[in-house]
Amino acid sequence: MTESVLLRLTPTRLAPEQAAFAAHVAAGLAARPRVLPARFFYDETGSALFETITKLPEYYPTRTESSLLAAHGADIARLVGPGRAVLEFGAGSATKTPLLLRHLAARAYVPIDISGPFMQAAARALAEAHPGLAVHPVIADFTSAYSLPQAVRGQDLLGFFPGSTIGNFSPAEAVDLLRKFRAVLGAQGWLVIGIDTRKSPSILVPAYDDAAGVTARFNLNLLARINRELGASIPLDAFAHEIRWNDAEGRIEMHLRAERAVSFTLLGQRHEMARGETLHTENSYKFTYEEASLLARAAGFTPRACWTDAAGLFALHAWQATAAALHP
Numbered sequence: 001m002t003e004s005v006l007l008r009l010t011p012t013r014l015a016p017e018q019a020a021f022a023a024h025v026a027a028g029l030a031a032r033p034r035v036l037p038a039r040f041f042y043d044e045t046g047s048a049l050f051e052t053i054t055k056l057p058e059y060y061p062t063r064t065e066s067s068l069l070a071a072h073g074a075d076i077a078r079l080v081g082p083g084r085a086v087l088e089f090g091a092g093s094a095t096k097t098p099l100l101l102r103h104l105a106a107r108a109y110v111p112i113d114i115s116g117p118f119m120q121a122a123a124r125a126l127a128e129a130h131p132g133l134a135v136h137p138v139i140a141d142f143t144s145a146y147s148l149p150q151a152v153r154g155q156d157l158l159g160f161f162p163g164s165t166i167g168n169f170s171p172a173e174a175v176d177l178l179r180k181f182r183a184v185l186g187a188q189g190w191l192v193i194g195i196d197t198r199k200s201p202s203i204l205v206p207a208y209d210d211a212a213g214v215t216a217r218f219n220l221n222l223l224a225r226i227n228r229e230l231g232a233s234i235p236l237d238a239f240a241h242e243i244r245w246n247d248a249e250g251r252i253e254m255h256l257r258a259e260r261a262v263s264f265t266l267l268g269q270r271h272e273m274a275r276g277e278t279l280h281t282e283n284s285y286k287f288t289y290e291e292a293s294l295l296a297r298a299a300g301f302t303p304r305a306c307w308t309d310a311a312g313l314f315a316l317h318a319w320q321a322t323a324a325a326l327h328p
Contacts, residue, residue: 022230022267028279029271036222036256038168038282039114039141042092043225047118049218051093056214058206061164062096064314065194069099069162072307072316077103079304079318080190085110085152088160089142089181094122096162100192101130108134108152114141143177148184157185164196164314167251167285171295174285178299182321189321191301197308197315198286201245208252208284209243216241219254219281232266242278250291254282292317 014022021040028035042050054062082105088097091111101109109126113119116139127135140146159181166174181191208215219241226232239262242255255278263272273279287295292315293303301319308315 018229025226025230026267026269029266033278033280034273035280036226038254039143040225041218041222041282042113042115042118043221043229044115044118046218046221046225047092047115049214049221051095052214053210053218054095056210056212058210060203060207060313061194061196064309065162065164065316066096066099068194068307068309068314068316069096073100073103075305075307076100076192076318077105079320080104080158080192081156083107083156084158084190085155086158086160087112087148087152087184088162090114090161090163090165091119091122091137092163093118094126097126097160098129100160101133104158106133106158107155108136108149110136110138110149110152112138112140112142112146114139143180157189159185159189159191159193161191162194164194164284166193166295167196167287168283169285170283171285171291174295175298178295178301182300185321187321187323191317191319191321193317193319195292195315195317196284196286197312198250198288199313201247203313204252204286205243205245208254209241213241215254219256222281223256223279226266230266233264234266235262235264238262239279249283250286252284252286253280254284255280287315289315297322 024037053059084106085108086106087110089112091113094111111119111123120137123135123137134151136149136151138146169177220236220239223234223236223239227234238258238260239256240259242257244253246253257278258273258275261275289306296303296319300322302322303317304320305318306315
């Protein structure tokens with residue numbers, strides 16, 4: 001659905017970011033099975049809820065990755081060398097960033113995130129904590145086109161992509177995204193990336209279905225955002241949070257399941273869902289070391305190091321941009 005169609009359906013003009021949001025939601029509701037794009041979880045409320053999720057006892061990725069960064073930040077610094085500008089893709093609250101920056105003697109830090117107010121507040125706090133560091137926030141969807149600040153162009157760059165966010169993309173989409181990172185980081189670039197590992201569903205499922213129900217609220221907030229920003233009439237009490245482990249695909253799936261038959265409107269269009277039908281809101285792929293290395297090489301990186309915790313719950317990888325080579 002194009003913006004011109006959306007404008008005919010709504011009484012007031014949509015801002016460009018709202019038009020994009022509306023177009024993706026409309027397309028997802030029309031699809032079968034129905035889907036909603038995970039990147040729209042992160043409005044101000046969703047970002048705050050996710051920060052709460054990262055502190056839950058069931059959610060191992062954040063604390064495990066943080067411990068790996070604390071233990072191996074100096075190793076990363078020795079690999080990549082001093083004086084780089086650090087680009088963080090999907091920076092959010094940037095809580096892990098200081099664990100890396102303290103070892104790097106970085107020239108600048110560029111947080112890139114779609115959630116402007118949330119990310120800018122984090123960037124200000126980081127700049128205050130590191131007075132010698134130039135901080136240049138970029139409000140953008142890191143999966144789309146954006147421009148780097150002039151101040152870091154031509155510098156040697158280190159990309160930082162923590163949190164296993166790469167797992168939210170299908171393997172083909174992940175390779176495409178990593179190729180975009182490779183293009184941004186350049187021929188001398190490095191990427192430090194956190195990737196969740198394959199493990200027992202008995203560990204994975206509770207991490208996305210916590211006892212306190214925070215992840216459920218995070219999931220349902222996407223519907224609240226659609227109602228709030230696009231004027232939809234989705235009955236929030238009709239939907240429940242549902243988690244599935246898809247072993248064949250190697251991924252956790254997050255859904256919103258209709259607990260009863262529902263009918264609602266969005267941008268003048270009526271939608272109906274049967275009881276038990278779901279809105280598929282997120283995938284989180286888990287990778288073996290070999291699978292992660294294949295992603296790297298397919299995207300133009302060479303794996304140089306990998307660190308895991310003793311239980312193998314999470315992996316921190318360092319990849320170097322692969323030099324161009326002649327082939328027979």
